[in-house]
Amino acid sequence: MRKYQFFGLGKIIPYIKPYRKEMVIMVVLGVVSSLFDSIYPLFNRYVLNHYIALKTLDTIVYFIALYIFVLVLQVIANFISSYMISKVELYVGRDLKNASFNHLQTLSFSYFNTNNVGYIHARVMSDTDRIGTLVSWRLMDLVWNLSYLVIVFVIMASIHLKLTLILMVLIPIAVVLIMYFQKHLVVLNRKIREINSLITANFNEGISGAKSIKTLVVEDTVQHDFEEDSNEMQKVSIHATHYSALFVATISIMSSLALAVVLSAGGRLSQDHLMAIGTLSVFMSYAIGMIDPIQSIVEVFSAMIQAQANIERFSTLMETQSDVADRQDVIERYGDTFHPKKENWEELYGDIEFRDVSFHYPDGEEMVLEHFNLKVPQGQNVAIVGETGAGKSTLVNLVCRFFEPTSGQVLIDGRDARDRSTLWLHSHIGYVLQTPHLFSGSVRDNMRYGAPEATDEDIWQALELVKASDIVKKMGNGLNSDVGEGGDLLSTGEKQLLSFARAILANPAILVLDEATSSIDTMTEKAIQDAIQTVIKGRTSFMIAHRLSTVVDADVILVVRDGKIVESGKHAELMEQHGYYYELYSRQFEEIQTEKAL
């Protein structure tokens, strides 16, 4: 089956097609180049059979001129073909990267929840590179070496058929040997990579766990564990080298074997004056040089087998469809992700209703919501509380249409959310994350993320509102200040305040706040609390809260436990119930109060 699909190449044909002209030139010139390369020994043959045998230099000027002519042609052919190879490699790689990245922009959260960032990142960055290399360099290796082998054997056969046939016997032997070694080396190299990542993890543990290692005084234990891995690494690496060294030795013996065959059989012919010395020398050159191309061809096939995995992963990504896709009629009216038709967009007022909603996550089976009903009128503040990992994000995921309900409806301003485009909804939502996410670039770039038209004045105003203007001023370069990769140059609290300002600038009708669990200093915490009060004013808001002190004033508090909503109501009502909320609240209360007293 695999053979018919030809290493899965069929799936990437659309991405290669635009470069078929380059590829044709590449292949043609590759053949030309291999032709020239196989011609060179013939020059030596002429030197031996003509100049040296006849003791004359009569045609030397033409000889030199022809040689240089061939050399120049070959250099030009090589130059152009390797330019084409690079172009195909890089452009195909670029197109594949764009295609996969753009496709990712349309996928829903279920994809991102089941695949980790490192995995997806490798699909975009490295699979695409490998495929690019496959259709350029690997392909070219195949073409060049095949054509070189064919040409060389044609030349040899035209000189002496029998000797050529004897040499051909060596080909299958060489192929079998090379394949044997290749197979072992692939396995060993994979093992080396695995151990290598273990060693990196070990270093990570030794560094991140430094405090524990010291307090437990287990330096020797961890050192011992480390040495076990590094011993294993040493062993496997040497084992791998053993194979690759045997491999190289075998190849060189094969070459010499070919040479020996030619020297003894051809030498006999020369003795009998049936073959000129120059011709014998040409045969010897070809014989020595015939094993390398065979090796290259086998390697290309092995590379193709490995690249098949890259192609498969890439095409799987491209075939993944979002499970929150807009209906066709919705796309027609409101536009798609990359081409919105904003002229048809309605305002979003902010009434939200869950009507008989049941839901389970695509990767789970348990229903986390069953026939859930909740009306959230415009301007209301909904708080969602519960322990870490209890599943507090579910409601928010549904409101934001990061997931679709399994059954039932989420109504936005009285209409099913699915009646309008995802982008329309998202353009009206402000989202402040628990771990605030800034993009590398300037403060201005980040502030404008949700509001591309915002002026500097608007930005300052928003910063002022959440009391973050001092942070920006302190950074030295105003709105042009760089925030570092992922906002690294700022503290978590500062990032959080900036992301509040960003949310305000977008002026969303619906606001989602995922409150931070990490402990930040009291001053910043106060600033963030104030900022929250400022931003939720007048908007429908959902707040995933870890600090219960912040939810006391919420219009509705939903209490989540083990993925399900177990209690709901206002703070006072829930306290009276003496249930789970009461327990959570009491536990946190003493801690918070202690902090306040100190």
Added chain:
Amino acid sequence: MKKQFENNRQLIFYFLKGSKAYFILAILFAAAASLFDLINPRIISFTVDSIIGSKEAGLPAFFKGFIQGIGGIAYLKSHIYFVGVFVVIVALIGALFRYLFRLFNSKGAEKFVKVMRDGLFEHIVHLPFAWFTHNPTGDIIQRCTSDVETIKRFLSEQLTQMLRIVIMIALSLYFMSTISTKMMLAAAIFIPIIVTYSLFFHKRIGETFEKADEEEGILSSIAQENLTGVRVVRAFGRERYERQRFESQNTIYTKAFMKLDILITWFWSIGDGISGLQLLTIAGLGAYFAVKKEITAGDYIAFVSYNTMLVWPIRSLGRVISDMSRANVSIDRIRYIMNSEEEVDDKDAIEVDMHGDIVFDHVSFRYNEDSPLVLDDVSFIIKKGTTLGILGGTGSGKSTLMYLLDHLYDVSSGHISINGVDIQHINRDYLRKNIGLVLQEPYLFSKSIEENIAIGIPTATRDDVEEASKIASLNEAINHFKNGYKTSVGERGVTLSGGQKQRTAIAQMVIRKTPIMIFDDSLSAVDSETDAKIRKALDENIHDATVILISHRITTLMQADQIIVLNKGKVAQVGNHQQLRSQEGIYRKICDIQNIGEDIS
């Protein structure tokens, strides 16, 4: 104190311990392999001239003897396949040496990296804790992995390759000169030309590559940020913007690599041209000298073979030399780690009975000379076998106080003593082995739960582990896991909740039965009920240990023999619960609040 490495050479030689001999042998084998490679062309020229032709062979004496032994040239003339056999034998010996070269080179390389990796790891785990706080983890790991790899490549690939090339060139030139000195010189003239031009190119290629690599880094982080920030992107509906951002950087990146590829293409093409000219020169001169009868047909064939064998080594020499210069940066980066000073004990450090009074005497501490005081003149005494409770807000310095006691940091001024001996004079390992410190955010190792609990006590049995986890109220949770105590924690195993991690850390300490036990807010993620259960179990098992409890909960602290209230690095109040409860102050305020907290209902 361990030795400091003044320069990169010292460091390399330090790590070469145990691998030097392998490398030297590898080079010798490489030389032998080259020598055998160079014999074949001579066999060919001998065959052509003396077996096929009829020239008197100018062979070394022992070869002549050998040929005489098997029956002279005449015998070979009638049994020409013998030459083929000889070629294969030479090839086999050559291949054997080549195999040995690679094997020993790899043995050397792997031994070298192993020594280096182990050395780095050992050094790192013995560095003082403060070192980790001002060296970012990612950077250290980078040094320990990719820089180590660079240095390994430098030694086992670049350095040995360069030596091999030099040996190969020298031997080839020698063999060439035995045929014709003039032709050898003609061939040799091209060597400096090729090396110079390739050095010239490789400098530029290196620079262009760095630029391209940077662009790749930017592209990669745009993708990374888009993926980690997928919620933000979706929530703000900015997919189109992201697409433009990625595509435009992708174009820049592709152009940068195109530029690099074009440069490399030029490099190859010019190299092909020069090599072609060299081959032509030898062909032309060979014809000329053969016509002048200075060389034979066999000589010509042999010389051309030698010349062909030289092409690749010479062409790669420039690359090898320019790559080698890059290793210096990596060695510098490793040297930085190796030159950081490890924790060292006083020469006369002793071991004292840890069942004794702990005294903090006017202890002050700051992380750096220019940073503010974290602890300011703190003094108190913990009588042996008693329990001390510490109450304090975030940043009050209570954790730091414990780190000082465990000698993770040195005090800035003042003294801490146990049983009358300043901890500065107590053997560090001994001190820490006798202090059980449960951290606020414990770090668990990627091993099984059982191994994690027993990590401080290699001799612990399963019973010990189970007993400890019972005390820490962890056994039920463990029995809940499919693999029980064998469940692996972290990366590829189960993710434990915050409370479970804390309880694992408590079990980790309980099993060690240390004379001093410290709980640094270790029950914060555990609910009150479990908290009480654990404390009760601990009380029954602690016996004569000195205990320090850090907590927010008055209920946790109230039974302590002595309680300290720490505020902004200073001791605000000292006393037992009764005393502090009846005093005006922070403690009473908190008692009131927490009582009110319970009275809210």
